[in-house]
Amino acid sequence: MLNLISNPINFYNQYDLTIQSPASGISLKGSLAIPGDKSVSHRALMFGALAQGETRIQGLLLGEDVISTANCLRSLGIQISDLTAETVLVQGEGLEQLQEPLDVLDAGNSGTTMRLILGILSAQSNRFFTITGDRSLRSRPMSRVIKPLTEMGAEIWGRNNNNLAPLAIKGQKLKPIHYFSPVASAQVKSCLLLTGLMTAGKTTVTEPALSRDHSERMLKAFGADITTDSETNSVTITGGNTLQGQSVIVPGDISSAAFWLVAASIIPDSELILTNVGINPTRIGILDVLGKMGANITIENQKIVAGEPIADLRVRYSPLQGCEIAGELTVRSIDEIPIIVVAAALAQGTTIIKDAAELRVKECDRLSVMATQLSRMGAKIIEHPDGLEIQGGHPLSGTEVSSYDDHRIAMSLTIAALQASATTLIKDATAANISYPNFFDSLQQVCHL
Ligand SMILES: O=C(O)C1=C[C@@H](OP(=O)(O)O)[C@@H](O)[C@H](O)C1
Numbered sequence: 176m177l178n179l180i181s182n183p184i185n186f187y188n189q190y191d192l193t194i195q196s197p198a199s200g201i202s203l204k205g206s207l208a209i210p211g212d213k214s215v216s217h218r219a220l221m222f223g224a225l226a227q228g229e230t231r232i233q234g235l236l237l238g239e240d241v242i243s244t245a246n247c248l249r250s251l252g253i254q255i256s257d258l259t260a261e262t263v264l265v266q267g268e269g270l271e272q273l274q275e276p277l278d279v280l281d282a283g284n285s286g287t288t289m290r291l292i293l294g295i296l297s298a299q300s301n302r303f304f305t306i307t308g309d310r311s312l313r314s315r316p317m318s319r320v321i322k323p324l325t326e327m328g329a330e331i332w333g334r335n336n337n338n339l340a341p342l343a344i345k346g347q348k349l350k351p352i353h354y355f356s357p358v359a360s361a362q363v364k365s366c367l368l369l370t371g372l373m374t375a376g377k378t379t380v381t382e383p384a385l386s387r388d389h390s391e392r393m394l395k396a397f398g399a400d401i402t403t404d405s406e407t408n409s410v411t412i413t414g415g416n417t418l419q420g421q422s423v424i425v426p427g428d429i430s431s432a433a434f435w436l437v438a439a440s441i442i443p444d445s446e447l448i449l450t451n452v453g454i455n456p457t458r459i460g461i462l463d464v465l466g467k468m469g470a471n472i473t474i475e476n477q478k479i480v481a482g483e484p485i486a487d488l489r490v491r492y493s494p495l496q497g498c499e500i501a502g503e504l505t506v507r508s509i510d511e512i513p514i515i516v517v518a519a520a521l522a523q524g525t526t527i528i529k530d531a532a533e534l535r536v537k538e539c540d541r542l543s544v545m546a547t548q549l550s551r552m553g554a555k556i557i558e559h560p561d562g563l564e565i566q567g568g569h570p571l572s573g574t575e576v577s578s579y580d581d582h583r584i585a586m587s588l589t590i591a592a593l594q595a596s597a598t599t600l601i602k603d604a605t606a607a608n609i610s611y612p613n614f615f616d617s618l619q620q621v622c623h624l
């Protein structure tokens with residue numbers, strides 16, 4: 176644990192972090208309980224709201240994105256108990272019982288909240304809804320869900336030819352479709368599954384590669400009629416089945432564990448144990464990427480909890496080599512690419528990341544921001560339209576960098592700064608609270624001088 180007198184990690188003010196490289200270096204040691212999975216937390220709240228009876232959620236993530244989902248659902252008339260309690264209770268109202276809110280719903284910074292809720296609202300007949308978000312979310316494409324929803328008969332209006340929030344939705348009775356999504360996106364798939372749940376007949380979504388399948392698993396557990404076809408990456412829901420409230424145990428988020436997996440791999444003499452991490456096969460691209468790079472990670476105490484596989488991950492320092500990441504591996508590590516860029520910058524040799532154009536429409540343009548901010552610290556990165564080429568092994572040195580208010584960039588730059596010489600100032604580092612509220616406390620806990 177850090178001695179506070181010589182603590183090199185300090186908040187410079189309310190938002191910005193400084194990390195000063197200590198002369199003797201640091202190492203990371205200890206055990207961390209990883210906070211709840213963000214994707215699973217959003218779904219537990221939403222499916223609980225649509226179910227009959229009570230849903231009990233243990234391990235809900237208290238990140239700002241999940242709080243946005245809870246606030247939207249409360250504005251739609253759903254009772255949700257104190258989010259800080261060990262078990263959060265959601266009193267479900269059934270499939271089409273949401274109330275018309277008196278004000279604009281606010282999805283904050285959360286793409287998952289906005290896209291999944293659009294699927295629910297579109298099918299709430301004879302009610303009118305408006306939804307917006309923060310500056311980042313108002314610039315993210317919503318036509319990817321509005322287009323298929325409109326094919327089902329939904330009425331949705333927005334800026335930029337019905338693409339950008341604020342959006343207005345008039346709930347309707349809808350008709351089922353078979354949608355061939357041009358992007359592998361769990362948000363598109365989950366949005367349409369939710370609409371399909373409330374629409375008579377069979378709604379099918381086929382995607383070019385399998386995106387995370389938490390909705391399929393959890394909807395099935397709540398009693399929905401869902402079938403999947405792994406050969407065609409298709410999922411079909413038959414509408415009309417009521418959902419029944421369930422007990423959900425949220426696994427630790429592997430996307431949050433990823434920062435520690437990379438940090439301990441690149442910082443000499445480190446060893447961390449990350450407990451109760453979700454290892455759903457659609458989410459563990461980061462383990463495959465780090466495996467290809469030569470990381471030393473072992474998976475221990477595997478078990479299935481509430482329909483999701485979990486395990487403890489032990490990671491020890493190990494010199495990394497560059498590798499290529501493309502195709503379905505990119506899809507399975509999509510949120511981890513920013514921290515993979517840090518691993519690649521400190522690895523020997525070249526890393527090539529392809530098929531990652533989706534990163535340009537996340538909370539910020541994550542390809543461009545990681546390339547520019549890490550290059551300011553001395554990394555050698557070439558940007559391509561759909562990816563990055565990182566020439567590893569160039570030493571990093573501290574300077575002023577910005578998170579662009581993106582949680583994953585904030586945490587990735589923090590880990591890079593631990594291996595940089597001199598002092599790094601990370602503007603808007605507190606963006607980390609979107610998905611990892613105690614990230615900096617955990618960092619203090621495992622940092623050893
Ligand atoms: O469904 C989800 O919970 C998510 C899906 C992914 O987005 P896309 O569906 O846009 O790929 C991911 O990037 C996001 O962090 C969470």
Ligand SMILES: C=C(OP(=O)(O)O)C(=O)O
Pocket residue numbers: 213240284285286287288510537538583610
């Ligand atoms: C892209 C992300 O989330 P969302 O799309 O829900 O804003 C993320 O958490 O990295």
